[in-house]
Amino acid sequence: MTESIQDLSLTIGNNRNHWQDFLRDQGLTDFTDQEISAIDRTVVLVDDQGQWVGTGSVAGQTIKYLAVVNDGTQNAGARFNRLVSELENRLAQAGIFHLFVFTKPQYQSSFEHVGFTTLAKTDWGLILEKGTPDIEAFRRSLPVHAQPGQRVGALVMNANPFTRGHRYLVEQAAQENDLVYLFVVSQDVSLFTAAERLNLVRAGMADLTNVVVARGGDYMVSYLSFPAYFIPGNEETIRYQTALDAELFKQQIARPLGISRRYIGTEPQSPTTNLYNQTLKARLPPEVAVIEVDRVQVSGSNQVISASAVRALIKSGDLDGLADLVPESTGQFIKNHYQDLHERILKG
Structure with missing residues (x-):
């Protein structure tokens, strides 16, 4: 034959x-x-x-x-x-x-x-x-590894761009753990490029010495495990994909690195991210506790700080409210690259 x-x-x-x-x-x-x-x-x-x-x-x-x-x-x-x-x-x-x-x-x-x-x-x-390079190489590439007895936390964020809300969430984790891994989503499909987002997170967290900022690579909220995060899918598809992403994190990231806590922010705006949060809370415990932190609001208002609000300011060309939403490092980057960012968002 x-x-x-x-x-x-x-x-x-x-x-x-x-x-x-x-x-x-x-x-x-x-x-x-x-x-x-x-x-x-x-x-x-x-x-x-x-x-x-x-x-x-x-x-x-x-x-x-x-x-x-x-x-x-x-x-x-x-x-x-x-x-x-x-x-x-x-x-x-x-x-x-x-x-x-x-x-x-x-x-x-x-x-x-x-x-x-x-x-x-x-x-x-x-x-x-x-x-x-495989998952073992990815873990070895992390610049810092936990010592025996240390409490280790983790966060995974897109940070498009890095805001005061993100900063607040990481601060909570840094206060409650000896070491915190902050993984930045590596897929290059956001307004801010993957390299820009990583650099803005590093700049915004530079003073927190127990926070390790690293790329998420192929293993966390990627096209591999969670394509519906980037391309809209139906609820059933999202549930399947989020379950696999959560298992990948638990088995290949949390367990070998000694991560016992994962921090997430409440999500009142994105149904996809909200479903993801629910899946993490169902899948990760008891090995990994899921700590959900209320989103921080702009001082003196009911407005929740969000990256989407920052992108809206870039689109409208009104940057006066940036200081309330983003750290100085992010705000300066936006002002320095405003024309390019504005053109990107209009094309998007």
Whole structure:
């Protein structure tokens, strides 16, 4: 039997419908537009009768939608291995040597058999990785590690941009812990670039010596574990993704680093972030206590300090209220780069 790999464009003709029908037959059913739009390439495995017997896709550095026809013979395993090898080779040709898989729990052993390591798992899905730099390298890259007996807290924030509200939340954590990890979301899809946000957080926290500011990388609130944070999804999708992100944090970040507390701010404005907070409170304890801190208000008003309020001032061109919302370092950056930021927000 001769089987061949062929490229498939999901935007041509009836290819997407045919592909989705094939995957449904193999038990895969998540075809939201946000998931499909992220796909960079898709291949199919075709037998000598012209029938599809397998398929796999790549989105960035993540293998998705991999499934093969299981006919009860050893063909299924061989097909699976061939597709994984093909996609790995395609990624290597593109200079990508650190791979992730986002898949169903029933495929865990198959991917582990070809060298992938499981990072996190829920009843709905799991994330695996292969190659370098991996999660161990990420943890080693942190500039400070806790000493025995220290109480360690953590926060994860986008900080688009860093505000007095963010500062207040971190201060609470710094007062209650010996060491605090502050992870800044690394996805570059916000008004302020990932590098700008990281630098603003560092500048705004420079006087708190027990706070370690670091990139969140691929492992915290990323396209890998929580794409609905960046591209709107339905509530069910958000719940699945937040559960996996929370498990990834608990198993691969909190447990090895000795983190016993995670701090979050109340979220009256974003339904997605509010659902995420609820998931963290359900998933992290008892190993990691979730400390929810009320959002701080502008002095003498009922206005909650938020990054969205800062972005609104940039859009309107009225920077008079900045001092009430952001630390001096953030305010100065905005004033120095106002024209560029204003153009970005109008294009956005």
